[in-house]
Amino acid sequence: MNLATTEHLTYKHRILGEYYGSENSPTVVIFAGIHGNEKAGVHAAHLVIEKIQKENIQFNGNLHLILGNINALKQNIRFHDVDLNRIWHQSALNKFKNGHQLDYEESKEQKEIFLIIQEILKRPGPFYFLDMHTTSASSVPFITISDSLNNRKFSANFPIPVVLGIEEYLDGPLLTFINEFGHVALGFEGGAHNDPSSVINCEAFIWKALVHSKCIDASNIIGYERFKEVLSNLCCEYQFFEINYRYQLREDENFEMKKGFENFEMIHKSQLLATSNGRDIYAPSGGRIFMPLYQKLGEDGFFILSSVSKFWLKASIAVRKLKINHLLRLIPGVTKDPENNYTLIVNPHIARFLTKEIFHLFGYRQQILKDDKLHFIKRDRNITEL
Numbered sequence: 087m088n089l090a091t092t093e094h095l096t097y098k099h100r101i102l103g104e105y106y107g108s109e110n111s112p113t114v115v116i117f118a119g120i121h122g123n124e125k126a127g128v129h130a131a132h133l134v135i136e137k138i139q140k141e142n143i144q145f146n147g148n149l150h151l152i153l154g155n156i157n158a159l160k161q162n163i164r165f166h167d168v169d170l171n172r173i174w175h176q177s178a179l180n181k182f183k184n185g186h187q188l189d190y191e192e193s194k195e196q197k198e199i200f201l202i203i204q205e206i207l208k209r210p211g212p213f214y215f216l217d218m219h220t221t222s223a224s225s226v227p228f229i230t231i232s233d234s235l236n237n238r239k240f241s242a243n244f245p246i247p248v249v250l251g252i253e254e255y256l257d258g259p260l261l262t263f264i265n266e267f268g269h270v271a272l273g274f275e276g277g278a279h280n281d282p283s284s285v286i287n288c289e290a291f292i293w294k295a296l297v298h299s300k301c302i303d304a305s306n307i308i309g310y311e312r313f314k315e316v317l318s319n320l321c322c323e324y325q326f327f328e329i330n331y332r333y334q335l336r337e338d339e340n341f342e343m344k345k346g347f348e349n350f351e352m353i354h355k356s357q358l359l360a361t362s363n364g365r366d367i368y369a370p371s372g373g374r375i376f377m378p379l380y381q382k383l384g385e386d387g388f389f390i391l392s393s394v395s396k397f398w399l400k401a402s403i404a405v406r407k408l409k410i411n412h413l414l415r416l417i418p419g420v421t422k423d424p425e426n427n428y429t430l431i432v433n434p435h436i437a438r439f440l441t442k443e444i445f446h447l448f449g450y451r452q453q454i455l456k457d458d459k460l461h462f463i464k465r466d467r468n469i470t471e472l
């Protein structure tokens with residue numbers, strides 16, 4: 087499929103392909119084109135479908151390939167009214183259930199996707215939700231996840247960088263909504279928007295995901311070794327990263343990133359990174375630059391990453407498996423949210439010594455400030471129904 091062929095799309099094209107194995111087997115769900123200017127995932131999905139049909143590949147599990155923002159894909163724009171990857175709030179979903187009028191072009195797309203997900207989740211599982219994206223800057227392929235143990239374990243199958251906890255900085259992404267139900271949910275960024283190798287990376291990612299989820303046996307995929315090789319180069323010494331700085335854009339800010347930064351490129355403290363309204367912006371710390379903004383739309387200028395040590399990864403697995411998170415509630419200034427088992431409410435004036443890192447260790451991410459208190463939400467879940 088070439089770029090031009092997205093012009094004919096209508097809502098009835100949303101499901102690109104569905105393949106079934108047995109009822110009690112894993113289900114892989116691929117989303118492509120949630121952002122309409124990111125077509126590599128859509129092309130890759132078509133290549134996968136072509137190969138499945140041509141080689142009559144047998145499935146143990148189930149596969150659904152689903153298109154995201156169809157109207158935006160047709161126009162080759164990121165979104166029309168609102169970003170389809172920032173509106174997955176409970177309030178929006180309640181509107182669907184109550185039959186309320188939908189506000190945006192994207193709400194119609196969201197409603198259809200929501201109904202499809204609901205239908206898929208009627209099966210027993212396990213489920214693997216994978217969302218295919220590309221970036222405005224040139225980049226090695228990488229994965230973004232909410233920091234739950236099942237997400238970490240599945241991402242470790244792909245020897246490429248994994249960025250933990252990006253949802254702390256995003257409001258309403260699709261995968262955070264999926265994570266609320268405890269299913270594996272990985273964002274895959276295949277490379278730069280228009281780089282042909284992004285399509286190759288996305289295709290390799292889908293095949294590897296189908297094998298590692300045990301949806302298809304590797305022996306049934308002709309040329310599987312080739313796909314394995316595509317995603318076999320870890321760009322850095324460490325695989326896991328977390329965000330330790332975000333440059334958030336103000337409204338009407340004239341922000342310009344200095345040219346030539348690649349994702350995950352090493353930067354040093356005080357390095358000149360960008361200009362804002364003509365003023366120079368320097369790196370507040372060293373690390374690796376992440377998601378430098380090279381397109382018009384966006385809320386973040388750049389992030390700075392630090393690598394997560396193997397020691398911290400192991401320590402956090404031990405702490406979470408011991409299920410001693412209730413100990414956090416014994417600390418003055420920390421209470422459990424009476425309405426949500428997975429949320430701790432922290433009074434920052436009393437529990438001043440508690441740092442974000444301690445909550446991260448116990449598996450709590452996404453701090454939200456509500457009524458002067460911080461809300462930390464745990465990412466590991468017992469699987470719940472939608």
Ligand SMILES: [Zn+2]
Nearest residue numbers: 121124219220
């Ligand atoms: Zn995207």
